[in-house]
Amino acid sequence: EVGWTDLDLRAVATAKALAADAVEKVGNGHPGTAISLAPAAYLLYQNIMRHDPSDDRWLGRDRFVLSAGHSSLTQYVQLFLGGFGLELSDLEALRTWGSLTPGHPEYGHTKGVEITTGPLGTGLASAVGMAMGARRERGLLDPETPHGESPFDHHVFVVSGDGCLQEGISSEASSLAGTQELGNLILIWDDNRITIEGDTSISFTEDVLGRYEAYGWHTQTVDWVGDGEYREDVDALAAAIQAAKDVTDQPSIIRLRTIIAWPSPTKQGSHDSHGSKLGAEEVAGLKTALGLDPEKSFDVSPEVLAHTRALGERAKVERAAWEERLAAWRAANPERSALLDRLVAHELPAGLDEVVPTFEAGTSIATRAASGKVLNSLAGPVPELWGGSADLAGSNNTTMSGEPSFLPAHRSSHEFAGTEYGRTLHFGVREHGMGAILNGIALHGLTRPYGGTFFVFSDFMRGAVRLSAVQGVGVTYVWTHDSIGVGEDGPTHQPVEHLAALRAMPGLSVVRPADATETAAAWLAILRRDAPAGLVLTRQNLPVFPRGEQGFAGADVDRGAYVLLEASSGTPDVVLVGTGSEVQLAVAARETLEAEGIATRVVSAPCLEWFEEQDAAYRESVLPADVRARVAVEAGVAMPWYRYVGDAGRIVSLEHFGASADAATLFREFGFTPEHVAQAARESLAAAAG
């Protein structure tokens, strides 16, 4: 029994009314679920979750993920009542320009919001990542302490609706959560049988709990609908949450049967309450049903607010106890304590430049293989770096050798031995889920995750990549097999449009190194920036360029683009720009052109986003405005390059899907040859002159 007083009940009624009022004032939004879930949210925020209204980044806090992000008021109202930083005026400013209460919860924008949600299913999938991240962090910092006694033990609570459970991304992540036995994850599914098109009978008739049982989850039902009168039985919900906590080797789902918008007089149980304002009359009726004054809006009694904001005082007690445990842990673990400080600050260890391998000029190695070597070199000094692949570990070169898998030990296979605190992640063939999980791991705060798949399947995870970019979290996508260089697997496996499509995304750095040396520099630049990046790597071997000799510059990857080889005259007639595996074509074409007396500069451009960040003088030094003869060469669509080559430029690109054949044949047949690049240069010179 949670023992709610009359004040608690009034606070819940107030929460419902505030949700209705806020939507009514702006004229649009999602009141229904915020109304019916108010008791559950209040229970979590006031009675169950461990958190501190005065410090929304407290390490010891439970995490709350509102996967049903459209119901942002479910969270905003509690952040207001609990005193996390929102005030009544913020609720009044819902969904308006510059407010702290945008339509969907936004990470980094509103205190107490752990994650940006809205695209359905993604919050749940990222919550799986948070639960995994929490375990890994505990393993790095405090593996010996018994479960439940470490300052790094806490829970991840998720609230989802029907829509979240229809999305495939939640299926992917939930299945993996079962395999991973994430006992620290508790999902409350708001089973109200309503989505935007109305009754879920038309599209969602599966036995959800049966499905979750099949995934290996612990399942419970709390039924507020029942057969007779609707009853918001928070004691039953609290008991279910306690039972979920008691199960430490399975994630838990609690099916909470509700009536959307209850007790709204005419719109309860209807999708009319889902995504539109209720209307003045209905809001008044709701307030009457709640025992509130139907005439008043945004009405919060001082006693109610004083009661709910007493959460801060209660939190202080719990926090003090936690701080004591942390202090004891720090005293007993001085090295780990220093590590914790470094991880909290998101500072990398010093000296990484000396740690990464160098690659011998004239040798040949695929950038995916070089990436694997770099990861292995970072394994020791950067313990917060971890990751894996969507069932392509060997192809993506994402495994740090000798590191155990992150896996309940009894799941170990012949190929991969695991421990619960292991490092190598196995996502299965689940790219979208992987992306969301990586976001969740990064958002959990202390570690730096990466995940690999074939570049073409960046399409499958684009929704999650966008959320990395929207939130600006330090996730690294390792995308190998980056062009028609994939070869025999054919068009379904050969990316053509993906460089363009991902460069179009604000906030994402797309990094395509030209050789192994650039690959090492790329990893360091990515880690230092601590922001979303896609590392785009070849399947096939590439020559390692000499560096600082034979005219070749060092790998200035951090500036995005740089002069790799200057024209012999020092003043270029034409500039050849390439990325990745096509830079070698530019280098070879330069030789031909120089032999013809054409002064030719080669620019390697591993990351156009970073190049754009440079000042105008630097950019001009790489691509001088008065050198209008320019050729870009990249084994993908030309779209990103018009900007750089200009009116007189030429682009050696691929404007159609690939084919099934060996890579060498494909490059030749599709025109990716030094001869073709040289010819394009001559044409561009003619255009610039003419």
Place this chain on the structure above:
Amino acid sequence: EVGWTDLDLRAVATAKALAADAVEKVGNGHPGTAISLAPAAYLLYQNIMRHDPSDDRWLGRDRFVLSAGHSSLTQYVQLFLGGFGLELSDLEALRTWGSLTPGHPEYGHTKGVEITTGPLGTGLASAVGMAMGARRERGLLDPETPHGESPFDHHVFVVSGDGCLQEGISSEASSLAGTQELGNLILIWDDNRITIEGDTSISFTEDVLGRYEAYGWHTQTVDWVGDGEYREDVDALAAAIQAAKDVTDQPSIIRLRTIIAWPSPTKQGSHDSHGSKLGAEEVAGLKTALGLDPEKSFDVSPEVLAHTRALGERAKVERAAWEERLAAWRAANPERSALLDRLVAHELPAGLDEVVPTFEAGTSIATRAASGKVLNSLAGPVPELWGGSADLAGSNNTTMSGEPSFLPAHRSSHEFAGTEYGRTLHFGVREHGMGAILNGIALHGLTRPYGGTFFVFSDFMRGAVRLSAVQGVGVTYVWTHDSIGVGEDGPTHQPVEHLAALRAMPGLSVVRPADATETAAAWLAILRRDAPAGLVLTRQNLPVFPRGEQGFAGADVDRGAYVLLEASSGTPDVVLVGTGSEVQLAVAARETLEAEGIATRVVSAPCLEWFEEQDAAYRESVLPADVRARVAVEAGVAMPWYRYVGDAGRIVSLEHFGASADAATLFREFGFTPEHVAQAARESLAAAAG
């Protein structure tokens, strides 16, 4: 009992050896599953499926979908043995330039291949679409005939591996298949517990059949592994398939427990056999285990081939019976018979220009609403057109009013009454599954599907959209809420980069009409082209331009871009190009500029892909080379526009994510105003002059 003779057993052994030989010869590929699944594939092709080797487009055929597309040899070998057009030389040319046997099955490339597969899970999801399409087609042509007796009754067989079932897209589609009670769908899941990273214990431990039971599927297990000796019990598999057929109100999954690559001597049961050649010694060992000559490669005995190619004769008998039934149906249904001919020819009815609504100049309507009106106007004359939404029907305006939902009648809701042959599709919140299902419907052959969601969630379905484009199938994506015009829902719901990202995709037409008139023309152009298209529509109202008066041209959408408003002088100083909701800004800016004496042309560019198809003279007439002052305006990233505006051009674009506020505020704050467009024009004029 299927009663296989020694010749059948030798044929299966030959199939296994051919799979090993083909991979061995080219040096790469996926032999393991093709070896272990050979008996199942042979059973399907030789004993179970109804098809005609002499006519791979026979309307009466069962459909076969190899969702595990990497195992293309599973299908190629049967297409060879059954005489569907592949010969031994084609198997010898596996995965080489120009061959009929590419790495993954490609629709339109190899006879007998119904669908391009390879990206895991997509084949299974599209098979759900095929099963739905089959039902709709039957409903259009032969609804009264009892089940099992119509010439339009047949089955869709799918073979998937573990990977397909891990992908969220298959979860989405499978759940919907349960709701839809697709009794004509039979999935054989090759449960070999091996994916690329080895044993599935590390990432895939769920109870798959439990999950499918929860979806409402009929589930069975056929265990060839057992406790003792491995036994390829085809009789048990045949019995299970018969049982699956007998269940007519549920889709069926048959879990087939196999050992990958069996009886390969040392690599059976190992992921080493999954995606690499076995090696000469192992291939020899395999042949020895199969009772074949280990010295011989691509060895097919004439008796075996004669036996398997007798399939053609057996098919003739069945086909003749079917043709009789079809003839009887034609005689009894002359109108439907004519409809069938039209549908088979993929010809639209005449006179559609007169059918679609016209919109009054000066009124204001969102293009999504205009699209809804167009769809309603086409409902009668174009019965093959059908579709729905991923739970956003009201927002996407995808419902043809008065048409029943495609739904088992007992699933009907208060909002949507359904029949098994209904027209309105309800996909649930499952964008990726929707895309694959639309592909399956279109590939099934006779109908023209469309599906809607918010434009921002095109990200969630990008893998399926790419497969529309790769295959060139006539699927229309209705993407509404196409910019920051979404308003209050904020950055997670506001597309910014999506126009660029989708235009980057070869083979997809991205169509963004500027007003209701263009929307009607866009629908007609899309239907006439019968190729993949995304129709990108506003949430917010847009003015309907006058047409053929006040200087405004007609809506020449089919040419992709056209002069909407000529400069008053007839010779433009500057050209303003816009799409969708931003064309009105160009029109308003033109007024300002003309008042300043700047001759200004406005070009509306609803589809850049179609514009690129026009001849050079037309393109020059729209964007004359000597008018270097150009401005593009579009509420998205600038990337696609550099090509069109050139060195002196300016682009009014959005290079960051949106925000939560009303749409008018966002357009103003982010610079989408006539003033800003006019200013960009002045800057471009200066640049062109300077």
